[in-house]
Amino acid sequence: MVALSWRSVRPGPLRLCRKVARLMHPEPSPRPVGPRDGGDQPGGHRGSGALPAWRRTTDGEQRWPAALTVLTAIALQLVLPSRLGLHPKYLLPGLETALLIALVIANPGRFNARRRLLRAGGLVMIGLVIAANAASATLLISDLLHSRGPTTNAGSLLTSAGDIYLTNIIAFGLLYWELDRRGPVARAHADIADPDFMFPQMTNPDLAPPHWEPQILDYLYLSLTNATAFSPTDTMPMTRPAKAFMGLQSAVALLTVGLAIARVTNILK
Numbered sequence: 001m002v003a004l005s006w007r008s009v010r011p012g013p014l015r016l017c018r019k020v021a022r023l024m025h026p027e028p029s030p031r032p033v034g035p036r037d038g039g040d041q042p043g044g045h046r047g048s049g050a051l052p053a054w055r056r057t058t059d060g061e062q063r064w065p066a067a068l069t070v071l072t073a074i075a076l077q078l079v080l081p082s083r084l085g086l087h088p089k090y091l092l093p094g095l096e097t098a099l100l101i102a103l104v105i106a107n108p109g110r111f112n113a114r115r116r117l118l119r120a121g122g123l124v125m126i127g128l129v130i131a132a133n134a135a136s137a138t139l140l141i142s143d144l145l146h147s148r149g150p151t152t153n154a155g156s157l158l159t160s161a162g163d164i165y166l167t168n169i170i171a172f173g174l175l176y177w178e179l180d181r182r183g184p185v186a187r188a189h190a191d192i193a194d195p196d197f198m199f200p201q202m203t204n205p206d207l208a209p210p211h212w213e214p215q216i217l218d219y220l221y222l223s224l225t226n227a228t229a230f231s232p233t234d235t236m237p238m239t240r241p242a243k244a245f246m247g248l249q250s251a252v253a254l255l256t257v258g259l260a261i262a263r264v265t266n267i268l269k
Contacts, residue, residue, distance in 0.1 A: 140256065226253075
């Protein structure tokens with residue numbers, strides 16, 4: 001027969017105090033893991049804190065959508081009246097085409113290769129597109145102010161202004177695409193965490209597809225809305241360069257569209 005001591009039957013004062021403390025301050029139950037923690041996301045696991053696709057390393061974008069966008073801008077430059085282009089007329093479009101061919105040959109697949117020369121070539125090509133379109137917009141505004149050239153005919157004026165307006169959208173869309181987090185290659189490798197442009201899918205990840213990340217079409221839409229509304233709409237610029245370029249694009253679009261509509265109204269009266 002085992003003898004029970006007084007300590008084994010009756011809890012001591014310290015143990016009693018601990019039990020009272022547990023009753024008064026129960027431990028909180030663990031928080032359930034939700035979509036933001038990566039528990040319900042494809043490719044994530046419970047408690048992993050999986051990042052959204054735009055913040056982690058992913059496959060680079062296909063090159064052909066960007067190449068097709070550049071070719072569209074070059075075609076729009078070629079159909080402009082000679083009076084609204086730099087001379088010789090085919091110099092800048094020819095340089096842009098040569099750069100595009102070289103970039104496609106050097107990296108025909110996805111934007112994955114970390115090569116400074118390729119990025120520099122892409123920036124130069126976009127700069128040429130923007131410079132050519134800025135020159136055309138300046139010449140058009142000069143003709144509007146002095147009532148000469150294609151601005152004396154409503155149809156020619158609308159065609160020329162529309163051409164410059166569309167090229168403006170494409171050129172700045174390409175610029176935003178190269179500017180955001182240092183371009184498509186750096187975005188694919190997740191080199192930079194802070195974005196230059198905050199898309200709605202970034203602020204509301206539960207409403208976006210699990211593998212969403214911004215691509216060329218998203219930046220073209222950003223450029224379209226900025227040139228149409230003359231201000232940001234659903235995507236906000238987060239850095240000073242992004243704000244400066246969006247402001248510049250809005251100013252060019254406003255001058256081109258505003259003066260052209262005013263002149264057409266005057267012609268049709």
